[in-house]
Amino acid sequence: MADAELPTTALEPADRIILALDRGHAEEALALAAAVPELRWVKVGLELFTAAGPDVVRELRRRGLRVFLDLKFHDIPATMAGACRSAARLGAELITVHACAGGEALAAAQAAAVEGAASEGFGAPTLLAVTVLTSWDPDRFRQELAIATPLAPYAAQLAAMAAAAGLTGAVCSPWEVAGLRAAHPRPFTLVTPGIRPAGSAAADQKRVMTPPAAMAAGASHLVIGRPISGATDPAAAFAACCAELQGSPG
Numbered sequence: 645m646a647d648a649e650l651p652t653t654a655l656e657p658a659d660r661i662i663l664a665l666d667r668g669h670a671e672e673a674l675a676l677a678a679a680v681p682e683l684r685w686v687k688v689g690l691e692l693f694t695a696a697g698p699d700v701v702r703e704l705r706r707r708g709l710r711v712f713l714d715l716k717f718h719d720i721p722a723t724m725a726g727a728c729r730s731a732a733r734l735g736a737e738l739i740t741v742h743a744c745a746g747g748e749a750l751a752a753a754q755a756a757a758v759e760g761a762a763s764e765g766f767g768a769p770t771l772l773a774v775t776v777l778t779s780w781d782p783d784r785f786r787q788e789l790a791i792a793t794p795l796a797p798y799a800a801q802l803a804a805m806a807a808a809a810g811l812t813g814a815v816c817s818p819w820e821v822a823g824l825r826a827a828h829p830r831p832f833t834l835v836t837p838g839i840r841p842a843g844s845a846a847a848d849q850k851r852v853m854t855p856p857a858a859m860a861a862g863a864s865h866l867v868i869g870r871p872i873s874g875a876t877d878p879a880a881a882f883a884a885c886c887a888e889l890q891g892s893p894g
Contacts, residue, residue: 656886657885657886657887657888657889657890658682658683658684658882658886659684659685660859660863660864660865660866660889661684661685661855661865661866661868661882661885661886661889662685662686662687662712662738662835662865662866662867662868663676663677663680663683663685663686663687663868663869663872663873663882664686664687664689664714664837664867664868664869664870664873665677665686665687665688665689665692665873666689666691666692666869666870666873667691667692667695667873668691668692668695669695669696670692670695670696670699670700670703673688673692673696673700674700674703674704674707676873676878677704677707677709678707679878679879680872680878680879680882681879682879682882682883682886683709683882684709684710685709685710685711685712685865686704686709686710686711686712687711687712687714687867687869688700688701688704688711688712688713688714688736689714689715690714690715690716693713693715698730698734701713701734701735701736702734702735705734705735710737711734711735711736711737711738712736712737712738712739712740712835712865712867713731713734713736713738713739713740714738714740714867715727715731715739715740716740716741716742716774717731717739717740717741717742717745717753718741718742718744718745719745719749720749721745721748721749721751721752721753722752724741724745724749724750724752724753724756725749725752725753725755725756726756727753728741728753728754728756728757728760728771729756729757729759729760730760731757731760731769732756732757732758732759732760732761732764732766732768732769733760733761733763733764733766735761735764735766736769737767737769737770738769738770738772738813738833738835738865739757739769739770739771739772740771740772740773740774740815741753741771741772741773741774741811742773742774743773743774743775743802743803743805743806743814744802746805747805747806747808747809748809750771750773750805750806750809750810750811751809751810753771754771754809754810754811755810757769757771770812770813770833771811771812771813772811772813772814772815772833772835773802773803773805773806773811773813773814773815774814774815775798775799775800775802775803775814775815775816775820775824776795776798776799776802776816776817776820778817778837778838778851778852780795780851781851782794782795782796795820796819796820796823799816799817799820799824800820800823800824800827802814803816803824803827803828804827807828807832812831812832812833813832813833813834813835813864814828814832814833814834814835815834815835815836815837816834816835816836817836817837817838817851817852817853818836818838818839818851818852818853818857818858818861818863819838819851819853820851821834821836821858821861821862821863822861822862824862825861825862825863826862830864833864833865834862834863834864834865835863835864835865835866835867836853836858836863836865836866836867837867837869838851838852838853839852839853839854839855839858839866839867839868839871840852840853840854840871841854841855841868841871841881841884841885841888854888855868855885855888855889856888856889859889866885868885871885872885
């Protein structure tokens with residue numbers, strides 16, 4: 645599929661939720677995915693990919709799931725291009741790259757991803773520029789990184805650079821979604837981690853929001869991990885998140 649952002653009217657709540665398979669073993673991740681029959685999207689991040697490698701992506705796709713490969717590539721242009729080419733050849737539909745790698749690297753990654761997907765007969769994936777991780781709070785962001793620009797405008801600047809380089813999506817916390825959506829109308833894809841259903845603990849996430857609030861702000865997809873994966877009944881937790889999204893705009 646060439647574009648992960650589909651017409652709003654075609655999407656059910658289950659199409660909006662990406663379950664983070666934060667597991668250190670392929671068997672555990674696959675069992676979690678199988679425990680949620682209504683699941684459409686999964687996120688394969690650094691922990692799982694380092695442990696299980698590309699085969700877990702292939703297996704998830706074989707099971708009919710859409711894959712968000714969240715490895716946050718950040719390197720020189722040639723290396724980022726090679727990594728994105730390989731990721732796209734796996735059939736991942738969403739792939740993350742750090743926006744702060746710069747416009748040249750982002751443009752190279754975008755071109756290589758399109759090339760890699762085409763070589764396997766897949767539609768072009770959506771590269772998502774990571775702006776500012778949701779684990780940063782504004783004060784610590786300024787103090788530890790010595791970045792004078794406030795967090796929200798800095799995220800907006802990175803997203804604008806990524807769009808200028810040809811990317812069609814970004815990752816941001818739900819706190820920045822409304823501003824980025826105003827600057828980048830649909831079909832630009834905005835994926836938001838830091839989603840916490842009502843009553844869930846924030847854990848190590850700092851800039852969080854509930855699923856309906858994030859969708860109302862303009863998110864395309866919501867990444868949800870521990871509130872579902874850590875539940876006694878993951879299928880019921882997933883269904884509860886879907887129920888929260890019923891009737892939400894976006």
